[in-house]
Amino acid sequence: MKKRKLEVAVISDVHLGTYECHADELITYLNSIQPAILILNGDIVDESRTAKDYFPPSHIKVLRKLLSMASKGTEMYYITGNHDATLRKFSGTSLGTMKVVDKLVLQIDGKLAWFFHGDIFDVSPQNAKRIARLGSFGYKLLITLNRFGNWLSKKRGKERFSFSKKMEKNTKRDSKYMSDFEQSAIDLAVDKGYDYVVCGHTHQPKKEEHETKNGRCLYLNSGDWVEHLTALEYSFKRWKIYKYNHDKLSPFFADEEIKEMDMKELIATILKKNKPSKDKESID
Incomplete structure (x- = not known):
């Protein structure tokens, strides 16, 4: 079956290394598409759980598939999230066509799309919005605050902050948090002149046009x-x-060569195919 060609595909909150991750379904999806650009918008690997020695073959296959797609020319961005925050120390580095960033701006058909995971709003959507308006410094400050908060939670024997779990505990209160989260993202995007703002983190897929007194912006969330x-x-x-449960096509099988290649071979293949970048801009 022919793969669907896409200009951009975005996935987030896969949480590889957890029992809840649907790795087989994700492999089926990735095998069904051929995107020019693939954006991994945070929490792809759940580093807080991988220490428990749970990383089955299906989860390894997802990583191999992603590396294989990068080796075959797909431009790939790994945007760091709160569950894979260790990667933030590598922000700004590249592995062939795969780039690790904290946030990203792409120009798509003449419109600007702003991508970030969304955990900067864990501090408080309203306070985070004020800090983020300071620009790159503000964004890094928010990341540092959240990292410190999660470190403190770990020291106290508690799990790191999980917005999805928080939502389950108090629906009414977190419904307001969700609204504040989205509105804060929209307000920031409009202030910065972006046409699209694309988040993950909340595990709630959404596509909604917003209009404020300062402009319009399309809010998008890739879900989980x-x-x-x-x-x-x-x-x-x-x-x-x-x-997936509504739009899935007939199952695609992984390319045969992926089964034979180990991780080192895949990484070596990616490095050989480091091509010049297209029309895009990454925010510092």
């Missing part, structure tokens, strides 16, 4: 591969939420 099994796709000048 824990419960909703969703992704964002851009093609033919429009965004769509892909829902």
Whole structure:
């Protein structure tokens, strides 16, 4: 079966290394698409759980598939999240066509799309919005605050902050938090002149146009591969939420060579294919 060609695909909150991750379904999805750009918008690997020695073959296959896609020319961005925050020390580095960043701006068909995971709002959507307006310094400050908060939680014997779990505990209160989260992202995007703002983190897939007194912006959230099994796709000048349980095609099987290649071979292949970048800009 022919793969669907996409200009941009976005996945987030896969949480590899956890029992809740639907790795097999994600492999099926990745084998069904051929994106020019693939954005991994945070929490792809759950570093807080991998220490428990749970990383089955299906989860390794996802990593191999991603590396294979990068080796075959797919431009790939790994945007760091709160569950894979260790990667933030490598922000700004590249591994062939795969780049590690904290946030990203792409120009798509003449419009600007702003991508970030969304955990900067864990401090408080309103306070985070004020700090983030300080620019790059403010964004880094928010990341540092959240990292310190999670370190403190660990010291006290508690789990790091998980917005999805927080939502389950208090629906009414967190419904307001969700609204504040989205509005804060929209306000910041409008202030910065972006047409699209694309987040993950909340595990809630969404596509919604917002208008403020200062302008308009489309809010997008890629959802997760824990419960909703969703992704964002851009093609033919429009965004769509892909829902695996509704939109899935007949299963695609992994390329035969992936089964034979180990991780070192895949990484070596990527490095050989480091091509010049296209029309895009990464925020410092």
